[in-house]
Amino acid sequence: MKTLFPVVFSAMAAFAFARIRFPGSALCFFLIISVMMVPNPVFYTPQYMMMSKLGLVNSVTALWIASLVSPFATFLLRQFFLGISKELEEAAVLDGCNPFQIFRHIMLPLVKSALVAIVIIQLLWSWNDLQWPLIINSSPEKLTLSAGLATLVSMFGTDYPVLTAGAFMAVIPMLVLFLIFQRRFIEGVAFSASKG
Structure with a gap:
């Protein structure tokens, strides 16, 4: 959930910021990007208070609901969408596509390498998240x-053999995921670097 929702919502937001002109779009995009300049621990107190009011403290839902949108993913995907030729979109409009059909059937397949890179990065961030789970959950089975x-x-x-075995087991899924999608990940990161 902590990977799926940010990728889906950020892709939709990035498409809107790149292709749909609406009043205040530049300001909204600036506000989303400005969140990247603030360290995550600054948000922990207000997020904890919100989770407390919602009754979600010490629950699995609290682990992912606080990060439904990723400013980094929104920024990266917006750069990809800006790099796609507008003629493709105009041709789709002439064929009778609405904005959601353009997004789903034309734009998403063209940014597949960026989506794979973002999925891997989001999954890695979620997998390695340490502070927020320790703050919001106290039950060992929900950590x-x-x-x-x-x-x-x-x-x-400290039982170092158990700790080392656990750390080794924690690395294996991310390593396997990276090896499977290595080519797409490198394509996505390299292309975004060239977009600058």
Whole structure:
């Protein structure tokens, strides 16, 4: 969920910012991007208060609901959408496509490498998230893997073989995912770097 929703919502937002002109679009995009300049710990207190009011403290839902949109993914995908020729969109409009059909059937397939790169980056960020799960959850069964590993470290003694085995197991899924999608990931990152 913490990977799927940010990718879907950020892709829609990026398409809107790149292709649809509406009043205040530049200001809205600036506000979304300005979130990237603020360190994540600044948001922990207001997010915790919101989760508390919603009754979601110590729940799995609280782990992903606070990050439904990714400013980084929105920025990166907007750059990709701006690089696509407007003639494709105009041809689709002449064929009778509405904006959602243009987004779904024309634009998304053209930015597949960027989507794969963003999915891998979001999954990596979600997988390695440490502070937020430790703040919002106290039950061991609701902690993420990295937060669970952090609880194994104790000032009274750490079982290093168990900690090392857990850390090794935590690395394997991300390594396998990267190896499977390596070509697309490198294409997406390289193309976004050339867009500058």
